[in-house]
Amino acid sequence: MQINLKNRRAIVTGSTAGIGLAIATGLAAAGAHVVVTGRTQQRVDEALVSIAKNIAGANLVGVAGDLGTRKGAEHLIAQVPDTDILVNNLGIFEPKAFFDIPDEDWQRFFEVNVMSGVRLSRHYAQGMAKRGWGRIQFLSSESGVQIPAEMVHYGMSKTAQLAVSRGLAETLAGTGVTVNAVLPGPTRSEGVGAFFAKIAAEQGVSQDQLERDFIATHRPSSLIKRLATVEEVANLCVYLASEQASATTGAAVRVDGGVVRSIV
Structure with missing residues (x-):
């Protein structure tokens, strides 16, 4: 199977390192015009250099800003008004005992892990639907299915992403736009x-x-x-962004190394 994303624009949030960088690299290798995002211009520039070094002729652009805020989302949208592929990868995690998690941490995790994807999907999905093609992904986690006692606030945000992903897929039924959640395990x-x-x-x-x-x-x-390696997770994300994945939508697709004990 040859995945060809030439002439497709892709935005990967939180793509200056880790899984996000691996996804951005994989999409660039498949021919997509990739928008790399991160909190600082320095980190974005370093990621662009890294991808260009690994992928000859990569078509790249970088946008710096805090996408965990409304202002950051508005800045990205102003710089890149439309996209064909949106990978909502931005996320934070922090082990902390439940009784030590203050209100501010609950709100911070929800803003960064959930609302960043909600705000961008709300804007970009409308253009995708009008054009009759699009791919939206939410990087959730096996922790959204099996809530870890050591970071309940993180698990909560990952479960919320599953709900948003499925609900948006229902909203976009019949438009040619697919929406899926990806559930990595420990990576x-x-x-x-x-x-x-x-x-x-x-x-x-x-x-x-x-x-x-x-x-x-x-x-x-x-x-x-x-x-798992970040590349193993990215491989699934690149497939879900492809034309070949056109019948996969509304799904929570696991790349968790079999951690979740479930046959569905």
């Missing part, structure tokens, strides 16, 4: 890698050992018995 992204590296240093063990211990203790249902 060795930049943020997760830095978190494990810090804990490993504190405990005096290797990061590889700490990761194996984490899977064995906290995600024992994993079938691959390891963290």
Whole structure:
């Protein structure tokens, strides 16, 4: 199967590192004109250099801004009024005991993880529907299905993304626009890698050992018995953005290494 996204514009939020950068790279490799977004111009510029170095002839543009705010979303929309593919990847996570999570943290997680995608989808989906083609994705998580006790606020935001994704798919029925949620499992992204590296240093063990211990203790249902790579997640996202995925919509598609014990 050859995925060809030539002449398609794609926006990937939070795409200066980790899963987002891998998705942006994968879409560029498939020929899409990719809009890279991040909080600072420096991070955006570094991501553009990284993608261009790996993908010869990549068609790229960068937009800096905080998409976890209404102002940031409005800035992106002003810079890039239309797109064919929108990947709502922007997200934050933070382990914290339930009784230690203040109201401000609940609101912050909802704004960044949920409302960033709501605001952009509300704008871009209308243009997609008028043109009769479009792809919208929400990067949720297996934590949206199996809420982790160590970060309930994060799990809540990921469950909310599932609801928004399915509801928007229903709203766009028959338009040629597909909407799906992607559910990664534990993934060795930049943020997760830095978190494990810090804990490993504190405990005096290797990061590889700490990761194996984490899977064995906290995600024992994993079938691959390891963290996924960002590229493994990105591969699914690139497929869902393609013409070949035209009958996949309203779905919560897992790339969780089998962590969720479910046959559907």
